[in-house]
Amino acid sequence: MAQVDTTTNAGQLLAAASGGRRRLGDRVFSRTAVVAAVTILLLLAGVAVFLVSEGLPALTAGASELPEGKTFLDYVAPLAFGTALAALIAAVVAVPLAVGVALFITHVAPPRIASTLGYMVDLLAAIPSIVYGLWGIFVLGPAAVPVLKWLEEKLGWIPLFEGPASVTGRTMLVAGLVLAVMIMPIVSAIAREAFGQTPRKLTEGAQALGATRWETIRMTVLPFGRSSVISGAMLGLGRALGETMAVTIILSVSGAVTFNLIGQANPSTIAANIALDFPESSGLAINALIATGLVLFAITLVTNMGARAIIARQNHE
Amino acid sequence: METDWRRHAKNRLMTGLIAGAFVLAMIPLVSLVYEVTKRGIPGLSLEFFTADARGVVGEGGGAAHAIVGTLVITAVASLISVPIGIMGAIYLNEYGTGRLRRALTFFVDVMTGIPSIVAGLFAYALFELFLGPGIRLGVMGSVALSVLMTPIVIRSAEEVLKIVPNHLREAAYALGTPKWKTIVKVVLPTAFAGLLTGVMIAIARIVGETAPLLVTTGVVDSINSDPFNGRMQNLAVYAYNEYRSPGVFKQAAYDKAWAAALTLIAIVMLLNILARLVYRRCKTEIR
């Protein structure tokens, strides 16, 4: 090997700086990062494992040992029904509203104030659910009473508005509306992002053809954002399924399985039922509540994974 | 073919509907802020912030224990979530490859969808296993909240690390800097404001949580600042309890519930506004 005459030898420098402390620092740091990653996975696995292990006793127990003397399936079914019903009302109301809000911010409002408007919508998502609950029962509920009455009188032939109308406003409809307000910003944020990314050449092309603003939106923006709206709607639905406090506070529950949205007697939801009963429960009743939590976990998981799958497919395209 | 006036009428109608949707969506926000302010102010007093609720029936007493509880529970949750979340984001953005990276990305998405009450049940089940049934501790609430907070931190931190330009990392490497020092001394400082924003947003999300705490921290009426010993309560649970068990002097209890709600909204809005200001700085720094 050629020996070059220099004051310091490259080999010495390389050897001196290789190995030792540096390598150790890198090893420690990268392992810490991996540990954090694994911890997060373990945390999630822990959620599933502990819910299963604590819920299992209720799943295998006989009807006589469980709350209300029902089998677990009979116990959870009306709750699951109420959960789905409330979330569905929320989604049906929130999604069109969210699309409108997103369109307004991205394509109708002056661009100068668009980000401020978006920020105001985001604020809705930041408000704690307890505040929504209080607002729902003290403000929206009482305000809704005459509307419920009107619905019963004019649209009573539809089973949804069969009545008799609640005189407190603590109904499935009001609970669903509050949930709608809570999930609207989530759906809207996703729709906003998609609408905002509509290629300019599409919108400008439509405008160049003489399309009006609405025609431009209908022909370019809406088709472009369609799958985002669907996935956003499912994420919102997932959120509504698991939302607890607003429903716990607002809904007057009786355990009834009914589609009547404006009456005094309403099915509870899984989450609200846990919040109401857990603090006063003990023994197998706790296990039963945890088992219902497991059911809720599974339902939201499926809904969210569906939403993610749509997003993933769309990113793929 | 639609005639022109028809098209324009339709355009006006739909534009009006879209604008209407926005106005409609803003009504709850305005009503909420107005009502909470109006109903919250009567309950606000020095006593509300300084006294606890021990032995209080009806008027008087305060939420000091709930404020302490909010601080402690939230702080412990942040102590768990922020380091794990940021290291997890560093893993995803700087180190991760292959299956673990994909799994983490996927499951962080899954975690963001966990209902908050389920997180509470998890924490209860976890501690019950070791400490027996009926257990209620502040730290249990923190663990539950960290299940909700960690995915928020990791997501926002990952986004921020992603926008740190790669040429800065290369500049550090070219100076002979080891990777970990490049991350600690170049990447993280550059991303600092953005990371801080993410943490503040995450705190804002959990600071007003109620449901997971109902099943983990219990109800209490005097100050307890030890998360490992005894029950605790945050402002949201306080508000819920004042509403739910108002006792004989209903209005006094409701006033306190609204005062707590107002305080919570103020905290959350403040955190959001601060986060926005910090983020502006971050954007000018990362270029």
Next chain:
Amino acid sequence: MFKPSEDVVAEPKGQRAVGRGAKTIETRGVDLFYGDFHAVQDVTMTIAPNRVTALIGSSGCGKTTFLRSLNRMHELTPGARVTGEVTLDGEDVYAKGVDPVAVRRLVGMVFQQPNPFPTMSIHDNVAAGLNLNGGRIPKSRKDEVVERSLRGAHLWEEVKDRLDKPGSSLSGGQQQRLCIARAIAVEPEVLLMDEPCSALDPLATLAIEDLIAELKSRYTIVIVTHNMQQAARASDVTAFFNLDATGRPGRLVEVGATNEIFTNPSQQETEDYVSGRFG
């Protein structure tokens, strides 16, 4: 015992005479890959100390990739691979047990886009190499290194009154000279420059070229450039890279004294390139 490298870095100028550092780089049969893509094929060349060697060629011919393999920056790209041998004064920089971090201490680099650290002041940018790698270095010694490096980069007079201002407050040309100061502050043996002037105006470019001419007395300098006039003006040796077609690997066509390459190249394709017939 070997000296801890921190000491080497912080050593005052007096103890290391001019001409002490520059090293000879030799490559033998170097092939570079990005995943399945074969980017550079079979490069064997010797880069002499105290000379400016320019790498020229059309875009995509692999000259930057080759440059980045000299200080082991290439392998930072996920999926990137190197085969063949790169030696620094006879020592294989890809040998087992050699830390790439150590290689980069000896072989500094200046990038196409000026990239000062946005969170650091001008002073701290220059001292970054010391701060990021060193243990505790006395402030006075640090200041000394900063001043020397900034003088070495012809920037001292312009910034000496605002060393605490952020590096990003400087103009593009000043930023690039700041990056050069940052690179020479750690006293490397070799300085790699990846199109250092491509983002700069002509005046700033001239300033950098003057600087390069001066720096070669102390360093081995390798510069990638798109600009043939720059190669002709600033370099002593020129290596011409080319590729047969897009998607094919780049290869070294020829290397020789710069005036030879530009006036009397031995290969027809070099002739075609330097006379502007393609590229």
